[in-house]
Amino acid sequence: MIRKLTLTIAAMIGLLLLQAPLFAASGSFKEMIYDPGILPPIDSLLKVKVGDTAPGFTLPAVSGKVISLQDYRGKKIVVLSFIPAAWTPVCSDQWPGYNIVESMFAKYDATLLGLSVDNIPTLFSWTGQMGKLWFEVLSDFWPHGQTANSYGILRSTGVSERCLVIIDKKGIIRYINVNDINQRPPLETLIKELEKISGKK
Amino acid sequence: MKNNRFFKPFLAAVVFGSLLFLCGCSGSRQAVDKPDKAPIPAAGEQLPAMTLTAPENALTRTYLGLQNDAGQTISPGEIGGDILLIEIFSMYCPYCQHEAPTVNELYSLIQSDTKLAARIKMIGIGIGNSAFEVGIFRDKYSVAFPLFADSDYTIYKDIGQVRTPFFIAIHNRGEKKNQIFYAKRGSFGNPEDFLQILLDLAAR
Numbered sequence: 001m002i003r004k005l006t007l008t009i010a011a012m013i014g015l016l017l018l019q020a021p022l023f024a025a026s027g028s029f030k031e032m033i034y035d036p037g038i039l040p041p042i043d044s045l046l047k048v049k050v051g052d053t054a055p056g057f058t059l060p061a062v063s064g065k066v067i068s069l070q071d072y073r074g075k076k077i078v079v080l081s082f083i084p085a086a087w088t089p090v091c092s093d094q095w096p097g098y099n100i101v102e103s104m105f106a107k108y109d110a111t112l113l114g115l116s117v118d119n120i121p122t123l124f125s126w127t128g129q130m131g132k133l134w135f136e137v138l139s140d141f142w143p144h145g146q147t148a149n150s151y152g153i154l155r156s157t158g159v160s161e162r163c164l165v166i167i168d169k170k171g172i173i174r175y176i177n178v179n180d181i182n183q184r185p186p187l188e189t190l191i192k193e194l195e196k197i198s199g200k201k
Numbered sequence: 202m203k204n205n206r207f208f209k210p211f212l213a214a215v216v217f218g219s220l221l222f223l224c225g226c227s228g229s230r231q232a233v234d235k236p237d238k239a240p241i242p243a244a245g246e247q248l249p250a251m252t253l254t255a256p257e258n259a260l261t262r263t264y265l266g267l268q269n270d271a272g273q274t275i276s277p278g279e280i281g282g283d284i285l286l287i288e289i290f291s292m293y294c295p296y297c298q299h300e301a302p303t304v305n306e307l308y309s310l311i312q313s314d315t316k317l318a319a320r321i322k323m324i325g326i327g328i329g330n331s332a333f334e335v336g337i338f339r340d341k342y343s344v345a346f347p348l349f350a351d352s353d354y355t356i357y358k359d360i361g362q363v364r365t366p367f368f369i370a371i372h373n374r375g376e377k378k379n380q381i382f383y384a385k386r387g388s389f390g391n392p393e394d395f396l397q398i399l400l401d402l403a404a405r
Contacts, residue, residue, distance in 0.1 A: 097293035188333040
């Protein structure tokens with residue numbers, strides 16, 4: 001009985017310590033990042049799968065443009081990078097990394113669209129701290145999270161999952177990664193998938 | 202039996218209390234991290250022990266003065282030179298990206314003087330970056346000094362989870378070996394001025 005309880009306590013302590021993720025905090029954001037703490041890794045149910053036609057959307061971008069997924073049909077492979085929220089730890093470290101691999105996306109004839117349920121003013125301020133981004137950042141703010149919801153990645157708290165979706169030139173979903181919201185998805189996996197889908201080495 | 206009757210409720214209370222405490226902590230990353238957080242490196246302190254992997258490139262190993270084969274584990278103390286300047290960076294950090302040309306300028310400045318080149322060695326450690334990601338940063342900014350990956354955040358945790366970029370300079374020879382004489386977050390400013398600051402601090 002005592003041994004069982006001791007083991008249970010030890011296991012729980014171990015689990016709680018293991019789940020504390022780390023993120024590389026860039027000095028760029030100084031003390032402006034809000035730390036939401038440890039969140040449930042995934043909190044939604046996908047409504048799409050690989051092989052499906054990607055749900056379309058038309059959303060306003062920070063650049064002032066209005067972007068539709070349809071715009072890229074037959075022209076570019078599209079990578080959708082949904083991030084949960086501006087001014088939070090992992091998200092603030094994800095897109096700046098993508099910002100220095102434009103040439104890799106170009107190599108695979110792909111483009112990147114960043115999506116968040118934040119509104120345009122918030123995204124404008126936040127992405128402004130990252131320097132000039134080469135990709136469009138879209139606001140899925142209103143109707144709130146409608147695009148995220150159409151993919152089945154809107155969490156119960158109203159933010160999206162940290163999710164990567166690759167859509168080929170025919171508009172078909174070829175890759176989905178609903179990542180642990182507390183961690184940054186590995187870049188090499190995304191690049192390998194682009195290599196595979198584009199058929200380019 | 203009698204003791205056990207008292208002990209079981211007591212143990213249950215301890216378990217319940219522990220769970221309440223742990224659940225409370227898990228709601229906040231800071232609360233979980235703080236007790237384990239290593240101190241941020243500071244001048245006068247010793248550089249925490251860290252393990253790096255000897256680079257694949259033979260020229261890089263020569264620059265570092267390593268006798269080790271590629272892939273072997275090394276410590277900063279095995280690197281040649283009197284002074285070792287370490288840049289803690291991340292490929293994902295916009296500030297590090299912005300500072301990369303300035304850091305490269307410092308490296309070129311050091312390398313342009315044979316004596317300084319032998320005396321001061323520079324390395325970068327990409328926290329939370331895989332070798333692939335470190336390679337992207339190296340290629341993007343044409344970084345000529347060796348960069349290492351800290352993909353599992355081991356080094357990051359040992360140096361107090363500093364914000365990036367963060368620069369640490371240590372004595373790497375003599376009786377002060379491994380002692381930090383410069384540790385600061387953010388831009389070091391003008392490379393020429395910074396080099397002079399480093400040399401002055403090292404001479405103290």
